[in-house]
Amino acid sequence: MKFLLVGLLVSASMAACVSAHVDEPSVCSTQPIDFGPAPTIPAGVLPSQSVAVTLPPTSVTFDMSGPLGSVGDVASNLQATINELTIDKANLGWVSHVDVQIQGSATDGSTPLVELGSADSSLVVHVALSPVFVLHYLQSGLVTLSLTVSGNVLSDSAPSGEITSSMTLCASASGDVSKHL
Amino acid sequence: MIRRIVLGAAMALALATSSVALADDDEHPYRPDISSSLSTPFRLGFGLDVGVPSGAALGLAINPKLDWLRLQLSVTYALAPGGRVSLQLDPMALAPHCPVGLFGDVQAGFVGQGSVPGHSADLPSAGYDYVNLYGGLRLGAPNGFHWNFEVGPTYAHVATSNFQVVAKGNSSGLTIGNPTANGWIIPTFVTGFTVVWP
Numbered sequence: 001m002k003f004l005l006v007g008l009l010v011s012a013s014m015a016a017c018v019s020a021h022v023d024e025p026s027v028c029s030t031q032p033i034d035f036g037p038a039p040t041i042p043a044g045v046l047p048s049q050s051v052a053v054t055l056p057p058t059s060v061t062f063d064m065s066g067p068l069g070s071v072g073d074v075a076s077n078l079q080a081t082i083n084e085l086t087i088d089k090a091n092l093g094w095v096s097h098v099d100v101q102i103q104g105s106a107t108d109g110s111t112p113l114v115e116l117g118s119a120d121s122s123l124v125v126h127v128a129l130s131p132v133f134v135l136h137y138l139q140s141g142l143v144t145l146s147l148t149v150s151g152n153v154l155s156d157s158a159p160s161g162e163i164t165s166s167m168t169l170c171a172s173a174s175g176d177v178s179k180h181l
Numbered sequence: 182m183i184r185r186i187v188l189g190a191a192m193a194l195a196l197a198t199s200s201v202a203l204a205d206d207d208e209h210p211y212r213p214d215i216s217s218s219l220s221t222p223f224r225l226g227f228g229l230d231v232g233v234p235s236g237a238a239l240g241l242a243i244n245p246k247l248d249w250l251r252l253q254l255s256v257t258y259a260l261a262p263g264g265r266v267s268l269q270l271d272p273m274a275l276a277p278h279c280p281v282g283l284f285g286d287v288q289a290g291f292v293g294q295g296s297v298p299g300h301s302a303d304l305p306s307a308g309y310d311y312v313n314l315y316g317g318l319r320l321g322a323p324n325g326f327h328w329n330f331e332v333g334p335t336y337a338h339v340a341t342s343n344f345q346v347v348a349k350g351n352s353s354g355l356t357i358g359n360p361t362a363n364g365w366i367i368p369t370f371v372t373g374f375t376v377v378w379p
Contacts, residue, residue, distance in 0.1 A: 020364020028356040
């Protein structure tokens with residue numbers, strides 16, 4: 001009787017299956033941004049006069065393909081979303097507009113990430129990409145974000161010297177695991 | 182609760198004493214079995230079992246004056262210490278002398294965060310909560326020693342911690358959150374014995 005039961009248990013174990021939903025809540029990376037030297041204020045501008053400033057375009061790269069690839073190795077129906085895309089505004093408090101384009105290693109062209117919000121310490125870029133496109137970009141390997149920032153400054157408090165900041169990108173991923181042993 | 186335990190123990194002691202007294206009395210050879218005519222007492226026992234996902238478990242078994250219902254409270258150990266509550270419905274225990282029975286068992290338990298021994302610093306740890314929906318086979322009388330085989334599906338919630346260690350040595354500055362998983366594992370099992378004082 002016991003042998004029969006052990007046999008049944010072993011047989012059942014052989015036919016075992018696991019069906020689960022896996023969530024990776026956040027993979028984050030913070031990268032430095034260097035906008036180069038601050039633009040010079042044109043001559044003849046009066047003190048305390050508002051001046052429109054646009055910093056030279058720059059880019060920053062992220063690579064999240066490793067962790068997302070690991071989730072993709074075990075899960076199907078993988079979905080990814082960008083939870084956070086922020087720029088430290090310590091040196092960019094005057095910025096009122098950010099144009100962000102995302103470009104992946106294996107994708108054609110770049111896509112804008114639209115709208116700009118503002119938190120206490122950071123500029124928040126709202127990501128309008130669907131999870132399908134986010135996954136497409138982030139899984140491709142190195143992702144390049146091209147930034148152009150602009151805003152208005154008072155002429156006597158214009159930024160000077162090298163303008164640096166940092167950008168934080170956080171993504172989450174989830175998928176379904178179904179394994180038959 | 183304590184009063185009932187004491188009352189149950191007192192009843193058991195009284196039965197044993199009267200049985201011994203009758204056995205010693207040559208003038209009264211007739212010793213009727215009155216145990217079945219008594220209401221079912223509050224029974225206590227203990228159990229020891231192993232299984233997946235609960236690990237090894239040592240528990241207190243309680244029959245709350247209903248032989249077909251058993252509550253078992255266990256401490257467990259898998260990757261880490263945990264606990265488990267088990268509610269067994271054993272209708273065949275209504276035939277207390279039947280040495281075999283089929284029963285249902287709903288178990289809910291948890292295992293605290295634990296890691297592979299010796300690798301707590303370089304591997305993530307994991308813990309889980311689970312619910313087992315088991316059907317079981319009992320070998321042995323319900324009120325006494327019996328061995329159980331149980332099998333069925335498990336729904337588990339697995340949480341990890343210290344997952345950042347997988348990015349150790351990664352120069353890209355990634356911060357990795359702790360993944361979670363929710364799902365079914367089919368089948369899982371538990372086997373072990375229970376001793377219930379009759």
